[in-house]
Amino acid sequence: MSISRRRFLGHAALQAAAASSLSAFGLNAAAADTSRDQRFDPGLARPAMPLGQLAQQGRLPAVVIGSGYGGAVAALRLAQAGTPVVMLEMGRLWTQPAADGRIFAKTTAADGRAMWFKSRTEAPISTFLGLDVINRNIDRYAGVLDRVNFPGISVYVGRGVGGGSLVNGSMAVTPKRSYFEEVLPQVDASEMYQRWFPLANTVLGVNHVDPAWFEGSAAYRFARVARDQAHQSGFKTMFVPTVYDVNHLAQEELNQVPRSALAQEVIYGNHHGKRSLDKTYLADAVGTGRVTIYTLQQVRRVRVSPQGGYLLDVREIDEFGKVLADVQLHCRKLFMGAGSLGTSELLVKARDTGDLPRLNEEIGRGWGHNGNVMAARANHLWSPTGKLQSTMPLMGIDDWEHPTRPVFAEITPLPTGFENWVSMYLGVTKNPERATFRFDAATGQVRLDWRREQNAKSVQDLRALLDVINRRQGTAYRTDLFGGGKVVADNFTYHPLGGCLLGRATDDFGRVKGCPGLYVVDGSLIPGSVGVNPFVTITALAERNLARLIAEDGLAA
Numbered sequence: 001m002s003i004s005r006r007r008f009l010g011h012a013a014l015q016a017a018a019a020s021s022l023s024a025f026g027l028n029a030a031a032a033d034t035s036r037d038q039r040f041d042p043g044l045a046r047p048a049m050p051l052g053q054l055a056q057q058g059r060l061p062a063v064v065i066g067s068g069y070g071g072a073v074a075a076l077r078l079a080q081a082g083t084p085v086v087m088l089e090m091g092r093l094w095t096q097p098a099a100d101g102r103i104f105a106k107t108t109a110a111d112g113r114a115m116w117f118k119s120r121t122e123a124p125i126s127t128f129l130g131l132d133v134i135n136r137n138i139d140r141y142a143g144v145l146d147r148v149n150f151p152g153i154s155v156y157v158g159r160g161v162g163g164g165s166l167v168n169g170s171m172a173v174t175p176k177r178s179y180f181e182e183v184l185p186q187v188d189a190s191e192m193y194q195r196w197f198p199l200a201n202t203v204l205g206v207n208h209v210d211p212a213w214f215e216g217s218a219a220y221r222f223a224r225v226a227r228d229q230a231h232q233s234g235f236k237t238m239f240v241p242t243v244y245d246v247n248h249l250a251q252e253e254l255n256q257v258p259r260s261a262l263a264q265e266v267i268y269g270n271h272h273g274k275r276s277l278d279k280t281y282l283a284d285a286v287g288t289g290r291v292t293i294y295t296l297q298q299v300r301r302v303r304v305s306p307q308g309g310y311l312l313d314v315r316e317i318d319e320f321g322k323v324l325a326d327v328q329l330h331c332r333k334l335f336m337g338a339g340s341l342g343t344s345e346l347l348v349k350a351r352d353t354g355d356l357p358r359l360n361e362e363i364g365r366g367w368g369h370n371g372n373v374m375a376a377r378a379n380h381l382w383s384p385t386g387k388l389q390s391t392m393p394l395m396g397i398d399d400w401e402h403p404t405r406p407v408f409a410e411i412t413p414l415p416t417g418f419e420n421w422v423s424m425y426l427g428v429t430k431n432p433e434r435a436t437f438r439f440d441a442a443t444g445q446v447r448l449d450w451r452r453e454q455n456a457k458s459v460q461d462l463r464a465l466l467d468v469i470n471r472r473q474g475t476a477y478r479t480d481l482f483g484g485g486k487v488v489a490d491n492f493t494y495h496p497l498g499g500c501l502l503g504r505a506t507d508d509f510g511r512v513k514g515c516p517g518l519y520v521v522d523g524s525l526i527p528g529s530v531g532v533n534p535f536v537t538i539t540a541l542a543e544r545n546l547a548r549l550i551a552e553d554g555l556a557a
């Protein structure tokens with residue numbers, strides 16, 4: 001079967017599963033064989049047996065926890081090698097509209113679908129003109145975006161089939177080779193840049209904007225204004241590749257297709273245009289017929305199975321948080337793809353409670369926020385940034401070569417729907433500070449010991465760059481967007497990385513030291529910084545590691 005047909009079938013099965021309200025599903029092989037005309041066929045989804053029943057059938061060959069980038073690569077490559085895969089995802093499937101015709105919440109009138117069991121939205125831009133007009137009360141529900149609040153920093157993550165791909169800004173950036181070599185010196189960079197980055201970019205569907213279209217697009221005036229000011233101030237800019245379909249973007253502007261990026265959609269989910277993982281890697285994985293996805297299943301505990309391999313405690317909830325079942329599941333091989341927070345939390349807890357006593361001291365260490373900080377400038381009235389702004393950034397100021405304060409500042413929109421004269425930036429900075437996940441026996445919780453002061457260098461470095469632009473333009477910072485009169489938002493990150501570092505907590509391919517058959521496949525392998533937005537690197541590294549694991553660890557059927 002060709003890849004594109006497999007992807008079509010997998011994608012259709014993901015839609016059909018949601019249409020039939022299935023919380024556990026795979027591809028129905030019989031339906032797949034008969035639906036060669038590529039029409040939507042509700043029979044494409046194979047309802048899977050309840051997890052409790054599956055647990056009675058003995059040890060599973062392979063379980064993947066989490067359906068983000070690392071988990072999706074693991075599921076696809078294991079399945080292609082012939083291994084049946086059970087994927088456990090704590091969020092829900094986001095492929096079918098609810099009664100109001102929408103899959104995701106409206107950005108400007110958010111409801112429970114926006115956030116993971118919160119009573120009020122917690123958007124990164126929390127105020128406008130200093131007023132609390134952005135966030136609103138919502139029903140507690142298994143929504144798509146989570147903000148995990150630690151004392152020193154808040155971390156945004158995606159929840160649902162596709163993990164962060166459901167909520168992120170689609171920026172698909174391959175890191176600079178010299179910095180990649182600095183961060184992960186044990187990885188063969190030639191192989192990464194010749195083989196694994198190109199493969200990841202292809203399967204993710206990374207594409208590039210046509211510069212001529214960009215110059216004429218009303219929705220990117222905000223980016224051109226910020227670019228021109230950067231150039232006038234002596235900085236370089238670059239286009240940022242994206243997994244948002246750039247043709248769709250162009251058609252949105254002409255009103256030929258329904259608007260999504262041009263309708264303020266991003267952090268609470270995009271209805272159109274975005275090549276999230278459920279349309280790429282996960283569709284391919286389900287399309288193999290060997291991957292079964294269980295949604296709304298949170299893994300709460302990992303320990304050694306008396307049968308050999310691992311024993312998982314899994315809690316099934318409904319969309320409103322009601323506990324439906326607690327199940328124990330044995331597996332031979334376990335792949336941790338729960339993201340930097342999820343994987344680190346489970347493994348730190350397992351080590352410190354004695355469930356996996358052979359886990360080493362490196363588990364939980366080396367966490368960083370990829371130097372994320374945000375800031376905004378107020379332009380003069382004669383430099384409008386446009387009332388129509390696309391949510392998908394396509395350009396960044398590249399000052400990474402600076403000798404003392406490398407900064408990659410993405411030019412991000414502020415799509416309020418009216419002219420706001422704002423130029424906004426997401427800074428990726430080089431901050432050497434790191435934090436550790438620690439188990440607190442008194443509360444049974446895992447905490448991250450990052451302190452706000454550790455962000456001082458990132459704040460200083462982004463300001464140093466933007467100060468130059470402000471001086472040149474005669475402009476000032478906006479102080480009304482991040483709460484408390486802040487100039488630079490230093491209290492949250494979109495890019496959690498590390499906690500189970502490659503070569504430290506694991507060997508050089510993600511095998512967890514001291515625990516045969518246990519693997520880490522997600523962003524927790526990367527030591528806190530990668531200099532650009534991380535998902536392409538997470539995906540490419542997972543591709544590289546899985547190829548080795550399948551070849552050497554008896555993972556092929």
Ligand code: FAE
Nearest residue numbers: 066068069070090163164168169171299339342523533535
């Ligand atoms: P991730 O995608 O977070 O997937 C982990 C999955 O595991 C999630 O679906 C969880 O629900 C699930 N999970 C966690 N714990 C459990 C458990 N105990 N049991 C079952 N399931 C569990 O991990 N990156 C870019 O490169 N470009 C961007 O433009 C960009 N923009 C972003 C914007 C936002 C608002 C956010 C939140 C992130 C953004 N990122 C961006 C970061 C990117 O999405 C992130 O690095 C990757 O998603 C991380 O991939 P992982 O595979 O590590």
